[in-house]
Amino acid sequence: MALHFALMIDPAASDDARTDFSETFTAVDPAAPALTVGELSTQRGDGIFESIGVVDGHAQEVGAHLSRLAHSAQLCDLPQPNARQWREAVTRAAAECGPGEAVIKLILSRGIEHGPTPTAWVTAATAADNTRARTRGIRVVTLDRGYTLDAPTRAPWLLLGAKTLSYAVNMAALREAHRRGADDAIFTTTDGFVLEAPTASLILRRGDTFVTPAPHGGILHGTTQLSLFDHLAAEGYETVYENVPASALHTADAAWLVSSVRLAAPITAIDDVDVPVDAELTAAVNAYLLSPRD
Amino acid sequence: MALHFALMIDPAASDDARTDFSETFTAVDPAAPALTVGELSTQRGDGIFESIGVVDGHAQEVGAHLSRLAHSAQLCDLPQPNARQWREAVTRAAAECGPGEAVIKLILSRGIEHGPTPTAWVTAATAADNTRARTRGIRVVTLDRGYTLDAPTRAPWLLLGAKTLSYAVNMAALREAHRRGADDAIFTTTDGFVLEAPTASLILRRGDTFVTPAPHGGILHGTTQLSLFDHLAAEGYETVYENVPASALHTADAAWLVSSVRLAAPITAIDDVDVPVDAELTAAVNAYLLSPRD
Ligand SMILES: Cc1ncc(COP(=O)(O)O)c(C=O)c1O
Ligand SMILES: Cc1ncc(COP(=O)(O)O)c(C=O)c1O
Numbered sequence: 001m002a003l004h005f006a007l008m009i010d011p012a013a014s015d016d017a018r019t020d021f022s023e024t025f026t027a028v029d030p031a032a033p034a035l036t037v038g039e040l041s042t043q044r045g046d047g048i049f050e051s052i053g054v055v056d057g058h059a060q061e062v063g064a065h066l067s068r069l070a071h072s073a074q075l076c077d078l079p080q081p082n083a084r085q086w087r088e089a090v091t092r093a094a095a096e097c098g099p100g101e102a103v104i105k106l107i108l109s110r111g112i113e114h115g116p117t118p119t120a121w122v123t124a125a126t127a128a129d130n131t132r133a134r135t136r137g138i139r140v141v142t143l144d145r146g147y148t149l150d151a152p153t154r155a156p157w158l159l160l161g162a163k164t165l166s167y168a169v170n171m172a173a174l175r176e177a178h179r180r181g182a183d184d185a186i187f188t189t190t191d192g193f194v195l196e197a198p199t200a201s202l203i204l205r206r207g208d209t210f211v212t213p214a215p216h217g218g219i220l221h222g223t224t225q226l227s228l229f230d231h232l233a234a235e236g237y238e239t240v241y242e243n244v245p246a247s248a249l250h251t252a253d254a255a256w257l258v259s260s261v262r263l264a265a266p267i268t269a270i271d272d273v274d275v276p277v278d279a280e281l282t283a284a285v286n287a288y289l290l291s292p293r294d
Numbered sequence: 295m296a297l298h299f300a301l302m303i304d305p306a307a308s309d310d311a312r313t314d315f316s317e318t319f320t321a322v323d324p325a326a327p328a329l330t331v332g333e334l335s336t337q338r339g340d341g342i343f344e345s346i347g348v349v350d351g352h353a354q355e356v357g358a359h360l361s362r363l364a365h366s367a368q369l370c371d372l373p374q375p376n377a378r379q380w381r382e383a384v385t386r387a388a389a390e391c392g393p394g395e396a397v398i399k400l401i402l403s404r405g406i407e408h409g410p411t412p413t414a415w416v417t418a419a420t421a422a423d424n425t426r427a428r429t430r431g432i433r434v435v436t437l438d439r440g441y442t443l444d445a446p447t448r449a450p451w452l453l454l455g456a457k458t459l460s461y462a463v464n465m466a467a468l469r470e471a472h473r474r475g476a477d478d479a480i481f482t483t484t485d486g487f488v489l490e491a492p493t494a495s496l497i498l499r500r501g502d503t504f505v506t507p508a509p510h511g512g513i514l515h516g517t518t519q520l521s522l523f524d525h526l527a528a529e530g531y532e533t534v535y536e537n538v539p540a541s542a543l544h545t546a547d548a549a550w551l552v553s554s555v556r557l558a559a560p561i562t563a564i565d566d567v568d569v570p571v572d573a574e575l576t577a578a579v580n581a582y583l584l585s586p587r588d
Binding site (some may be wrong): 002003006028030031032033034035036037038039041042043044045046047049076077105107109110113114121123143144145146147148151154155156157158159162164165166167168169170171172173175176190 | 296297300322324325326327328329330331332333335336337338339340341343370371399401403404407408415417437438439440441442445448449450451452453456458459460461462463464465466467469470484
């Protein structure tokens, strides 16, 4: 995932009358220093982000990602991002992505300590090869997220529905999964419900019904899950949001972790118990996710 | 808190035979770009830090801060920092601090994405004037941290005892406190115990006994609390670590939030209920905390 493009954005220069935002952008060398040590993103993980999948130069589901960025900004008391400015930055970054798969990241930081405004930038990088995860699948373990299902409602300062830059716990959970010989993790609540993976959403199949944990604050509402549910509904399947008890993991007819860059990774085992894999459906799902989507 | 000094450190060049680490340091302009957008500190708050108080050019309790940095590194699976290298960097930074109070920050990031080694740096800045908090005191509110007291034992991947760069929740809790008309917050567990403030430790007075929540994983072990307990014990007081129920907040004879830069801030009210203030003891405590400590 070597970065090949980076664009600094001036979020303060985004007045609504503007039709061309290029003057608010500064292309920078992604390998050269571009941020000061006073950056609050780096001092306190104080900011928000999005990772957008790019296929053959087409950035996927930009609207859904910009909506989630706006939602994260609101939860974190950051100024609302100007959607037109960010969309133009994504277009610029996508134009730098050649054929194949890439990833565009959007970052909105609270800025420099005691500085006047947030800082913001966009990067583009070639995506890792995710073929193996998509076809051979992944082994996962369940890990306690420490919260009850209702924590986000009771304590919005826990920022549980926001995609913040404070991902140290998510990364630690992935390291713990690797230590246990697995590829990824599924977070559970202390009261026995299933949430999401550290960087992906969970979808279970139960007959002809696809189920995902209801995103009422405790998890990120995944853009990939959302897009896939639309597609599955159009294909005639049932799709439902539910409070999913951890016990449902072992009775599922199939299960996937889905996210913007890795796309749909079929789960082959949860806590060392095998899960049935539907290779054909998985291939169809990934073909859909790789097609241009808006 | 304008930064006036920044030093990049090469943690990979810290072999133990070295007696002079100056070749592993590069002074940089703190107002100029020094970090790349690939930095994992900035992308995911993936790293650890320390904030050290400096009084008239003397960095306080450097040994205790370096021990905690090492502990955080272990919890986060980061390479152990070389204490001699970091101590030399602190000495360099302290030499750049004039009379009065300053703050030196140590940052150890997991590095650049897919890069070979962590990145690290040290900054120095003039401290904010904390006289008002130290003399007039602070109003605090209690905020649910979402966890039970035993969460860190059950789930070490929550990194609860580590001082990570993922401080978005701590910052959100401070904003929530300000929204409620308070200056600071005290985190509580869902099972009714008291933890710490978002950037400080809590000390309660009960007669001639000083009490602080037991740091078994759920909170940071504060260097200021530790130093103050040594001092209070030497003065003949009892000092104890306990599981402190939230109900104890309202029966305390006095209460303080203590931390390396603001030092001891007497609490004047908790959730709008007045707390007795011992101005004389507070002044003596802050005089001790401002004296050179190692
Ligand atoms: C915590 C978390 N949940 C879910 C997702 C999946 O979201 P999306 O499908 O929009 O990539 C992500 C993406 O990184 C995530 O970080
Ligand atoms: C969460 C937390 N607890 C406690 C403290 C107090 O630690 P110290 O006294 O070492 O500054 C800090 C310091 O910033 C902190 O961030």
